[in-house]
Amino acid sequence: MIKASLRGLLQRKLRLALAVIAIVLSVGFLSGSMVLSDTLNARFAGLFATINENVAVQVQPTKESDNGERVLLSAAELEKMSKVDGVDKASGEVxxxxxxxxxxxxxxxxxxxxxxxxxxxxxxxxxxxxxxxxxxxxxxxxxxxxxxxxxxxxxxxxxxxxxxxxxxxxxxxxxxxxxxxxxxxxxxxxxxxxxxxxxxxxxxxxxxxxxxxANASFSAKDGVTHEELKKRIEAQLPAGFKALTGEEVTEQQSNVLGDQFSVFQIILTAFAIIAAFVGIFLIYNTFNIIVAQRSRELALLRAMGAGWGQVVGSVMLEALIVGGVGATLGLALGAGVGALVERMLTSGIGLGIESAGIVLSPWAVLWSYAMGILVTVIAAFVPAIKASSVPPVAAMREVVRPDKSLVGLTITGSCFLVPGLALVALPLLASVPQSTLILAAGLGLVFIGVMLLSPMLAKPVVRLLGYLVGWGQAGKLGVRNSLRNPRRTAVTAISLMIGVTLISAAATVTESFKTSLENDIGRYDVAIIVLGPNTAPPDGRTGYNPTAMDKVSQLPGVTDVASWHITLNGALGGQPYPGLAATDVAVAQRMWKMETIEGRLGKLSPNEFVIDDNLAKDRGWKVGEKVKVRIEAVERDYTLVGIYKATPTVSGPLLAEAAVDDFAGGLAYQGFVSVSQGTDVAATVASVDKIMSDYPGVTVGDMSAFLKQFNQIFDFLLRAITFLLGVALIIALLGILNTLLLSIVERTRELGLVRAIGLSRGAVVRMVGVESILIAVFGCLLGLVVGVGSGAALSQALIEADFMTTIVLPWTNLIAYVVTAILFGVFAAVVPALRAAFLNVLDAIAYE
Amino acid sequence: MTMTPAARAVEVWKVYGTGEAQVQALRGVSAEFERGKYTAIMGPSGSGKSTLMHCLAGLDTVNAGTVYIGETQVTGLGDAGLTKLRREKVGFIFQQFNLLPTLTAAENITLPLAIAGRQPDKAWYDTVILTVGLGDRLHHRPSELSGGQQQRVACARALVSRPEVIFADEPTGNLDSRSGTDVLNFLRDSVRQHGQTIVMVTHDPNAASYADRVVFLADGEIVDEILSPTADSVLDRMKKLDRNA
Structure with missing residues (x-):
């Protein structure tokens, strides 16, 4: 039995090659991102090992304390620890x-x-x-x-x-x-x-x-191990400190640096999983069609006494081999690409650290095989069960498998779609807790529902599309062929739908956000923006000295200036709140046209603050409420004196300017300048820039420049998402190619016939092309509908939260996606169409 | 009045394989197939009868010799020329019916015209449909028709474009005897009543007896022929051929 399935595998190697490619791509993506981060980490570890070469033990604060207070080591404490037996030399670090x-x-x-x-x-x-x-x-x-x-x-x-x-x-x-x-x-x-x-x-x-x-490092006398010295120093540790060996410090430091790249790795992994998910559909279709084509052979095996389990086993064995081969090749591809990208990255940012060579961790190997094999086994399971249900008599006669009814699928699909839509609508129509979670769950259900309904949708939609592309008899035959097996058409189309859904949802949200911001910012009386450096989180120690703004206010045409002090190290009502701002609210109100909802805005006295309406609703605070506000280590009672209407530009708590005294430093992080009509903005920007030139990392620009920069960031994000989804899209393209190839083999006799009664080669190419384009466009449209719908729902949720003001559909992008889908259809059709066109007519008619 | 024959083979050679495994399927076959006649090609299996038909129809290439359909020389035509030939001058009926499962019976019948981008001649179409005798099953898919009905649809498909010649390859091979008789009657009527030319390959003496003329092939050569055959005369001749072999 095993021998029979192995031989079958070799005979179908061409058809399975595409399934293998799908696994190679998704596993390659996953292992590539793991190899990349492991190799980077190894490189960093090498660096820190050099730094800590002579460190036997390091004493550091247990952690940056909760209330922001910095724990320091006194000279006396250092002196005491340096007297510990076994310490050679001690060094305090500042x-x-x-x-x-x-x-x-x-x-x-x-x-x-x-x-x-x-x-x-x-x-x-x-x-x-x-x-x-x-x-x-x-x-x-x-x-x-x-x-x-x-x-x-x-x-x-x-x-x-x-x-x-x-x-x-x-x-x-x-x-x-x-x-x-x-x-x-x-x-x-x-x-x-x-x-x-x-x-x-x-x-x-x-x-x-x-x-x-801040901390202290110690070297050890000869004969004293690092572990031993650590134990001895631990006995003398002042409160709030811990001791680590040099090796532990190296690991800690490289982890900190590695963590900066781990976000990157998480994102890559997410996209790799999407690619693998798309691969499931391709492999499912491949096995399904192969099983259908082999039903006679399988029935023969059954007639000769092969058991149910043996038939399932033979198909699953094939899947395992395909998965294993794909995972191995994918791992190799990933290791190569990961190492290459690592080299490009490190040389790109000018890191002169020696490479530690390609690192292929056991985890990367394990995950690669787990993913490759899991994906194929999941995909092949249903076809395998189907294979085992072929009755032995099927071997004796031509089996006509009637189209399975779509009723079951349609009912199940509706069971997902309807509650999904309800869950999406709920948080948009009523205010409920956990609205984001409900929205996400709803969108997930809608997605699954549409996937299940797609075979039912295939007929009407493809028929309608057929009117557009199915010109001539060849086109009509192509349309008929794509309608022939709605399940197969739908499963193939879904693989494209997944990618398109994600891209179009992202495009819709981005476009809406960009337009909202553009509309919103145009309303304000702010001409020039000063921004602090993005190298460190703001806490009062990065940015510019607010006295510089006094100089700016002297410039010709300048009517108003404001400095905003921002800190991420703060808490509001006992909960950490990154993004407390202290500024002159009277000026802010003028510049940003802030709308008072309750209480008062204007100049605040010390220990007074205002918040936006969303935050007020969220926390349930009314004007007059006493709230504990912590900045760095200092916690004080503040009085809520006013609530303003949130806009996409201004939201969050604004504290009286006096709060700056509690910040870690006196630097302002953001500055805004208004000018009178007719002022030369470009010249003013240049003057402000000159005043700010003493402050590192501080950038100055007019509103449109910042808006442009902002738009560029969004465009870049969208491009990055599209690029990362590229692998999933390529797998979808391979899926269409695969389905067409297998369908053509199935329909060899028909192709021979239509050629025999006068269909030209060109017409055969057109026929296959139309089928391919229809599948691709159908998948694209499903994706667009679900994606734009999800994007609009997300945008609506963001509008409710006052992050945005309007929903805009990215028409240019949407049209581009459809055009791309058509091109995908054309590309996918090339090889199958030529195969079909160059079939020998006589052989084709005689094909069994 | 001399008319060019509907199909003609001149000194046709067809060889498969090379060296030891070489098979000479046709060895200098020359034959003419008159217009408006029903010709059967018979012979024991391996005699080359199917090969001859495939070469005549331009489905297979020849190693030497020439084939004509009407005035058109088939040998030497490229794919475009062959496609045109199939559209305008040739019709096919296969043993395996070979209908498109996605099309209804009526659509299958008009498919060759649709492919060629021609409108069916209404009167002729009605005549064909009437003779096929499918009645209300005309708008059913092939999977809902019996074998005999499917083969009648295939016959109608071949007839509807009024080709110069229809090639039928064992058209009754997959049918029970009653359905087979139906199909054979149908083919003979289309010759008698509408002047259609048909060349049919068969190994069934009874099927051959419906023809106007039977050509016998053995070992790649034409060895005999009978005009106005009966089942008995054909069977007789076949037995003789077998004995000689």
Whole structure:
């Protein structure tokens, strides 16, 4: 029995090749993303292992505490731990974020992935860096920098280097006292900049007081293991700190960096799963058709005494082999592509870290096989059961399988569709809790419902489309052929529908969002926007000094200026709330035409705040309510004095300006400028830009420029989604190709006949082409209807939440999708059509 | 008045395979098939009768010799020429009926005209339909018709475009004797009443007896012929051929 199915497999290798390709593509996608992140992580791990070469144990705060307060290590505590038996040398670390050096010639910021800013007392006990020339910094006006920093900022020893430290708010000039390098003569570890301040100065700048450290590293005396030293130091740990071995630190650091890429990996994995899902339909169809064609052979096996289980087993064995082969090839493809992309990525962002070679983790191998085999086994299960139900007598005579009724499918489909539509409508018509979840569940049900209903829909829709493309007798025959087996047409079309649904839903939401924003922003009295850097989450230590806005207000034509202080490190009513803003609400009200719903807006007194109506409804707060607001480590009672109408541009809590004192720093993150009519906006932007040039990462632009940038981001996202769905779409194309090829084999005799009674080769090509286009366009239309519907429903939900104002259908995109579907149909038809056209007429008629 | 024959083979050779496995299916066959006549080609299996018909119809190529349908030389035509020939001058009836399952009986009958983009001659179409005798089953799919009905539809399909010649390949091979008789009567009537030319391959002496003339093939050569055959005379001749073989 096994032998029989293996032999059958070889004979059908061409037909199964397409099923294998589908698995190769989806498994390749999955394993590629895993290999990419594993290889990246290995590369980073190599970097951190170098950094922690001499670290036996590191003591760090247990975690960034909940209330935002920073736990520091005192000099006395460090001293005590350095006396622990077995400690060779100890080093307290002082470092700051958001420090940016400027280039000496142009005055522009140095652009690099990271700038490490640290304090040093002239000793580097753990010997990571070594002085190459000059001296360590000895005063608050001196810095030592790495050779790479000197190169980037174009400064030499003894020259002045302008450096921005967020805590100071303004850039300051330092004298370069010395140049340092890393062991092995390296200028940098990974292309970063390194600035070393005098220890006390750094402590004062970064922590506000001397003799404190962020963490401490220790090296071990000979004969003391890292684990042993860790245990001994743990006995002396101050509260709020933990000890890690150097190896653990390396792992921790590379995980932190790796996490930044894990989002990327999750997205890729999601798209790989979509591709695999589409593959299920292709493989299902392949096995279904193969089983149908083999029914005589299977019946013969049954007549000769093969059991039910043996027939199912033989089909499943075929599926397993197809899945296994596909997964193996997919894994190989994924490893190659993943490694290639990793190399492109790391060289693209200028990471000068040595590669650790291609990393193929056991997990990647496991998941690849699990996915490849699972997908085929799921897809082949129904055809296998069908195969086993072929009665032995079928071997003796021509079996006419009547079309199975679609009633069952249609009823089941409606059972999904109707409740699905109801669930979608519910949160849009009434306010219910968990509305997002309900909407998502509803859309999922609608999707499944339409999938199940598609065979029933195939007949009327394809017939209607047939009027458009089914020209001439050849076209009519093509239309008839595609209507012949609605299930097969539908299953093939669904594979295309899945991708189109996702793309058109995304396009609808994006288009609506873009238009809403454009309409909304046009209403406001804001001409110029100043934006803080996107390198670190805003907390008052990135952005610009609000005094700069005073200078802006002096510019000709400027009528109003506003600085917004924003922090992500805050909580509202006991719940963390990333995005607290402090500003002059009176100005904000003027500029953004804020509408008062309850209470009052205008100038706020300390400890007063306002919120938008959605948030008020959400939390159930009324005007006059006392709410606990935490910023960094400070929690105070604030009084809610007003509720305003949310718009796509302005929403969330706005605190009185006095709250800025609690922020981690005094820098404003966003600024807005209004000008009088007839002002030269471009010239004003240039002047503002000049004023802001001292603040690293701060960008200035007029409203239309920002809008354009925003639109570009959306367009990019949409393109990225389309691109990532490309693999799923290619599998769908292969699915159409496969169905056509198999149908042509089934209809060989008919093809011979129509040729014998005078159908030309060209007409045969047209006939197959029409069938192909109909399947593709049918799938595309199903996808468009479900996708645009879902997109509109999501948009409506966003409108309810005041994120958007209008729903706009992306007509250009939708038309482009239909045109692409037609092209897909044409492409998919090429090979099958030529095969059909060049069949030998005589052989075809005699074909059994 | 001399008329060109409806179909003609001149010194046709057809060889399959090479070397040891070579089979000479046709060895210099020359034959003419008169217009308005019903000719049966008979012979034991392997005699080359089907090959001769396929070559005459342009379904197969020949190694040497020439084939004509009416004035048209079939040998040497490209695919486009053959397609045109099939549309205008040739009709086929197969043993396996070969109807398109997606089309109704009526649609199957007019398919050759539709493919050629021609309108059916209404009077002729009605005549054909009447002779087929399908009645209300005309708008049923092939799967809902009996074997005899399906083959009558196939005959009507061949007739409706009034081809120069209809080639029938064992048209009764898959039918019970009653349905077979129906089909044979139908074919003979279309020759007698409408002047259709038919060339039929068969191994059934009874089927051959419906023809005006029977040509006998053995080992790739024409060995004999009978005019106005009866089932007995054909059977007699066949027995003789078998004995010689």
């Amino acid at each position: 470092s700051g974020q958001g420090v940016v050096p400027f280039q000496s010639d142009t005055g522009d910021e140095v652009t690099t992935q990271t700038t490490i800013a640290a304090g040093t007392d002239g000793r580097d006990p753990l010997g990571l860096v070594e002085l190459r020339e000059g001296d360590w910094p000895h005063s608050a006006d001196e810095v030592a920098i790495s050779a790479n920093t000197a190169k980037l900022a174009k400064v030499k020893r003894g020259e002045q280097l302008k450096i921005f430290v967020p805590q100071l708010g303004e850039p300051k000039n330092y004298r370069v006292s010395g140049i340092v390098g890393y062991s092995g003569g390296r200028d940098s570890l990974a292309g970063e900049a390194l600035i070393l301040f005098e220890l006390g100065h750094a402590q004062e700048m970064f922590y506000g007081k001397r003799d404190v450290f």
